[in-house]
Amino acid sequence: MSKPPILLMGHFYQPKLDELEKLYECHRLWAAADPEALFASLADRCQIVVTAGGRGIKADEMDRLPNLKLIASFGVGVDAIDLEHARKLGIAVSNTPDVLTEDVADMALALMLGTIRRIPQGDRFVRDGRWLAGGMPVTHSLQKRRVGIVGLGRIGRAIAKRCAAFNTEIGYFGPNRKSDTDYRYFSDIVQMGEWADVMIAACPGGPATFRVVSRAALEALGPDGVFVNIARGSVVDQEAMIELLAGGGLGAAGLDVFDDEPNVPQALIALDNVVLHPHQGSATYTTRAAMGQLVIDNVGAFVQGHELPTRVV
Amino acid sequence: MSKPPILLMGHFYQPKLDELEKLYECHRLWAAADPEALFASLADRCQIVVTAGGRGIKADEMDRLPNLKLIASFGVGVDAIDLEHARKLGIAVSNTPDVLTEDVADMALALMLGTIRRIPQGDRFVRDGRWLAGGMPVTHSLQKRRVGIVGLGRIGRAIAKRCAAFNTEIGYFGPNRKSDTDYRYFSDIVQMGEWADVMIAACPGGPATFRVVSRAALEALGPDGVFVNIARGSVVDQEAMIELLAGGGLGAAGLDVFDDEPNVPQALIALDNVVLHPHQGSATYTTRAAMGQLVIDNVGAFVQGHELPTRVV
Numbered sequence: 001m002s003k004p005p006i007l008l009m010g011h012f013y014q015p016k017l018d019e020l021e022k023l024y025e026c027h028r029l030w031a032a033a034d035p036e037a038l039f040a041s042l043a044d045r046c047q048i049v050v051t052a053g054g055r056g057i058k059a060d061e062m063d064r065l066p067n068l069k070l071i072a073s074f075g076v077g078v079d080a081i082d083l084e085h086a087r088k089l090g091i092a093v094s095n096t097p098d099v100l101t102e103d104v105a106d107m108a109l110a111l112m113l114g115t116i117r118r119i120p121q122g123d124r125f126v127r128d129g130r131w132l133a134g135g136m137p138v139t140h141s142l143q144k145r146r147v148g149i150v151g152l153g154r155i156g157r158a159i160a161k162r163c164a165a166f167n168t169e170i171g172y173f174g175p176n177r178k179s180d181t182d183y184r185y186f187s188d189i190v191q192m193g194e195w196a197d198v199m200i201a202a203c204p205g206g207p208a209t210f211r212v213v214s215r216a217a218l219e220a221l222g223p224d225g226v227f228v229n230i231a232r233g234s235v236v237d238q239e240a241m242i243e244l245l246a247g248g249g250l251g252a253a254g255l256d257v258f259d260d261e262p263n264v265p266q267a268l269i270a271l272d273n274v275v276l277h278p279h280q281g282s283a284t285y286t287t288r289a290a291m292g293q294l295v296i297d298n299v300g301a302f303v304q305g306h307e308l309p310t311r312v313v
Numbered sequence: 314m315s316k317p318p319i320l321l322m323g324h325f326y327q328p329k330l331d332e333l334e335k336l337y338e339c340h341r342l343w344a345a346a347d348p349e350a351l352f353a354s355l356a357d358r359c360q361i362v363v364t365a366g367g368r369g370i371k372a373d374e375m376d377r378l379p380n381l382k383l384i385a386s387f388g389v390g391v392d393a394i395d396l397e398h399a400r401k402l403g404i405a406v407s408n409t410p411d412v413l414t415e416d417v418a419d420m421a422l423a424l425m426l427g428t429i430r431r432i433p434q435g436d437r438f439v440r441d442g443r444w445l446a447g448g449m450p451v452t453h454s455l456q457k458r459r460v461g462i463v464g465l466g467r468i469g470r471a472i473a474k475r476c477a478a479f480n481t482e483i484g485y486f487g488p489n490r491k492s493d494t495d496y497r498y499f500s501d502i503v504q505m506g507e508w509a510d511v512m513i514a515a516c517p518g519g520p521a522t523f524r525v526v527s528r529a530a531l532e533a534l535g536p537d538g539v540f541v542n543i544a545r546g547s548v549v550d551q552e553a554m555i556e557l558l559a560g561g562g563l564g565a566a567g568l569d570v571f572d573d574e575p576n577v578p579q580a581l582i583a584l585d586n587v588v589l590h591p592h593q594g595s596a597t598y599t600t601r602a603a604m605g606q607l608v609i610d611n612v613g614a615f616v617q618g619h620e621l622p623t624r625v626v
Contacts, residue, residue, distance in 0.1 A: 106456070119423050120427075120433040131591040135596075136591045138326070139598075143600075166419060276436050278435055279448075284452055285451055
């Protein structure tokens with residue numbers, strides 16, 4: 001029997017990509033000399049697309065594959081996939097939830113601590129020999145601070161659990177109050193900004209959360225406030241954030257995600273009060289392997305006519 | 314009444330130093346044109362020395378102040394004070410415990426997470442524009458790793474409490490098994506190194522712990538092992554550590570303390586698998602103020618003939 005064809009829209013964890021390529025006839029869109037010709041050659045027989053969270057797949061790309069039945073995405077966020085269009089066309093969508101929760105929460109804490117205690121700045125201070133001329137300035141403490149989490153889903157809860165061990169008070173903003181937690185609920189993100197010392201964005205991306213961390217929310221967080229983003233660049237008003245960070249209206253930021261990655265504005269790179277990270281929330285060996293395995297499992301389930309292990313649509 | 318004279322051996326948190334100088338006749342040894350003359354001028358009347366943890370006071374310096382009755386140190390570690398000599402001469406010694414525990418534990422976690430998830434390296438990766446050419450390599454995860462703590466005192470316990478929230482298994486090495494904890498005890502640090510994925514030094518400095526984190530302990534930790542030090546440079550064999558980090562025998566290190574601070578060997582600065590920090594464990598506004606207040610309180614108690622709040626000797 002011939003191997004089923006798969007169109008790969010974006011790169012993912014190499015060892016698992018290698019496994020996938022052993023099982024299927026894989027076509028790499030990013031390596032195609034003529035992408036249009038590749039779409040055309042697959043149009044009448046390709047039922048499966050594998051993509052990466054940041055790459056997703058657009059409506060017009062789905063339209064060019066009239067036999068498409070499954071979009072298996074590497075990542076938990078499906079905001080780059082046109083879900084409405086997939087639903088309309090009867091295309092199933094799978095993601096890789098749960099397996100990345102703990103590592104992404106670790107990244108949120110790494111960035112929160114690194115931003116407040118200025119870990120990369122301290123590393124530069126030592127490497128540049130500045131310590132020889134005197135001590136590094138004193139910083140703020142995390143102790144007894146209030147942490148406001150935007151989105152108390154799986155990742156938000158894992159972040160909250162960690163924060164609790166650091167003697168912080170925890171609040172959250174989201175569309176609904178959760179009945180199973182005592183963390184302080186805010187239905188208004190600006191009110192949470194006024195209350196919080198640290199705000200951590202942990203919500204899904206997509207239209208529903210576009211710029212939810214508004215200029216007003218960041219202004220409420222204020223000159224000593226710290227903003228951490230491990231969600232998506234789209235959830236914050238990046239332009240306002242940069243302006244406030246540069247002008248002293250917001251204290252500091254730790255960012256794993258950006259608008260238009262991997263393009264990070266020079267105005268952000270120029271700042272000393274930010275810790276920048278290249279979207280590595282889930283980027284550990286174990287988690288990337290588990291995510292890749294889930295992609296393989298979803299594709300395998302589809303091919304064998306079974307229920308998808310982690311279906312979104 | 315004239316203000317009692319104090320000899321200041323080392324600088325500490327400026328706002329609290331200012332307060333001390335309002336209450337006492339303070340003489341700054343580090344600013345003295347002729348230190349010997351300063352010692353001589355204070356010899357017959359100075360009962361109080363205020364010093365900083367890293368500066369301490371040597372036996373011969375105590376001998377030059379025959380009326381010395383109190384050494385009030387800014388910091389919890391008293392390894393730079395010749396305690397035996399102070400005891401022999403009947404000089405009381407105070408430090409600033411407890412108030413810095415939580416911030417130092419935060420620093421241990423900031424360095425552990427920053428080292429494993431490569432936070433300063435990621436920051437450089439983005440700032441240098443390397444992200445534009447492709448993603449940063451995947452790293453190890455902290456999840457389900459074993460953390461071995463060297464010294465389960467106040468700071469060690471605060472570190473353990475935090476680590477528990479990160480789904481790690483916790484062990485400790487020290488002179489005695491603690492009856493009030495279930496963490497795994499090791500009486501042999503090399504055995505703990507074999508067991509652990511991460512080793513965090515949180516013990517006091519001084520002769521009893523000199524090079525306790527030996528070459529053998531670091532070799533046992535191994536090529537994927539991470540060593541974190543928020544204790545003292547003296548507790549680790551720095552030369553062996555650098556050699557192992559450079560040669561692949563030890564995976565990575567996050568270091569807030571060094572031998573001969575602020576001198577950090579160029580061989581360490583040259584490494585990419587280390588996160589370096591300029592001894593900032595307790596360096597937050599709130600904690601440095603609390604430490605300074607404890608110095609003032611100990612000096613005040615001595616002057617008024619009361620019991621010292623935090624006496625060591």
